[in-house]
Amino acid sequence: MKVELLHIVDCPNTAIAEANARAALDAAELAEVPIELVTIHTETEAANTRFGGSPTILVDGVDLFPTQPVRSLACRVYATERGYAGAPTPSQIEEALHETYR
Template identity: 80%
Template sequence: MKVELLHIVDCPNTAIAEANARAALDALGLGAVPVELVTIRTEAEAASTQFGGSPTILLDDVDLFPTAPVRSLACRVYATESGYAGAPTQEQIEAAMRGASR
């Protein structure tokens, strides 16, 4: 299992997305799985990856929250129970990981 967090430089939501992904993996009994941070620095890199905006969480190269690919260095917004946020919640990540493993 490979978990990557794609983000742009100085994204204010990278740390919370990483913490939520880490907590989700731990809650699912996958504490040994690392969360690899991948910095997207150019529009060419954005266009050549599964980048859906910063931050994007990939599980085995598939976006856990599918959206149209972004071809620019842009932020991403997630709908949560509390309204829009810059990162998905731990619970959303857990649910997406459970769904992806089916």
């Protein structure tokens, strides 16, 4: 399993998205799976990847929270049980993993 966290430089939500993804992987008994941080530097890179805004969590190249790809260096917003946030919660990530890998 390959987990990538795509983000833009100085994204304020990268650290929380990484921590939440790590917590979800650990809870799903996937503690050995590393999270690769991938910095998107240019709009060309954004257009040539599955970048859905910063941060985007890909598992084996699939966005866990499908959205239209963006072609700009933009932030991403996630709907959570507490309202909109800059990263999905650990439980949302864990649920998306289970849905994707049943």
